[in-house]
Amino acid sequence: MHRILLYVGGIVFALFVIMSSPKLTLAAPLGDIFSSQDSLFVRIQERIEYFFAFNIQQKVIVLEKQAERRLTRAENLVKTKDVGQALSLIKSYEILKEKQGDLIGGAPATVLDKAKEQTIKQQARIEDMKEDMPEEAKELIEDGQKTVIKTMMDTIDDSGTKEDKDEATEFAEEIKNVIDPGSNIFAPGTLEVAPGTSEVAPGVQDIKP
Template sequence: MRKFYKFFKFLTFSFVLFVFMSSPKSVLAAPINEILSSPNSLIVRIQERIESFFAFNMEQKIVVLEKQAERRLTQAENLAKTKDVDVDKVLSLIKSYETLKEKQGNLIKVASTTVPVEVKEQTVQQQARIEDMKEDMSDDAKEIIEDSQRTVIKTMMDNIEDSGVEKDEVTEFAEEIKNVIDPGSNIFAPGTLEVAPGSPEVAPGVKDVKP
């Protein structure tokens, strides 16, 4: 199995290198870190298709979606730290992160499997990182981000509850989330551990990033 994964990594690297070398000059002119990390990059899209193709069982599919969601969030973080922040692009990446986490949640639900501990832990950490990104953003941007947060958190809580575990585990997860988010946010209904209803509208003008 280890030899297979080594071969798979070599195959992926070789294919990505081939695509990179045969890409148009306009693509090669982009910063190398953007080419290798941006979800809209041709190379990243190919890489993610390969990852998904070789995810043969449900556990692997869940891990792949987590990896891809993490990639979106990391890119959003990097953009949020730049001097002239492209807020629309940050919001779009977070929306893409939400879509992938929701897709992951649907897989967990269909498989009737227990939510992996790593996924729960990473979701808590991811929400803490999103809180850091929100600090210097406008109220409108924060509202859009919090819509995504509510979707991700509610999906995870429903998955934990549906997996047949003790109700305490749902409460524990909600408390962990509540401990890392700003008390002034509108993620949870006041005085409860229930996720507040989301906004039915998404602000216009947000650039699209494919999930």
């Protein structure tokens, strides 16, 4: 209880600093302060969400919601041609999905099924975003896609049973159906995720997950 009170007290103090700082509030529109995923306010809000998710299932759901926020904002930024910010948010999405993958094995099967379904839809949305980006940005995004897809496949095939392997294969096939056939996400002629790189494009901002 004492730990929770200290945590909440620290959050209240941080919010007070944000709202009472003229430089911060004037530096960006109020809407950005309360909606931009790289704002301190939103980071604090998301940490509260995760802190009060008291079991694995709730934490997985919270991470999914936060990942969705990243993609939605990235989609809006792509429309305004802000490629650097969009790439940063997609990278942040990737980190959240990796974190989710580390937890999801301990959640009920229905939670894993929902995460798989969401991941497929999210990858399709990322493909749409890539259409409006330069080639260098597409390559960086594909590295992130490889990480997310491989994480989910490894999570599905965690036990190594034939049933799980078949399920992982089915997931890979569904993913392959929504991505550009000319992408380098899967090794040619296989359902194996191709090796990636860890390069960061110039101008990509470091946005914490």
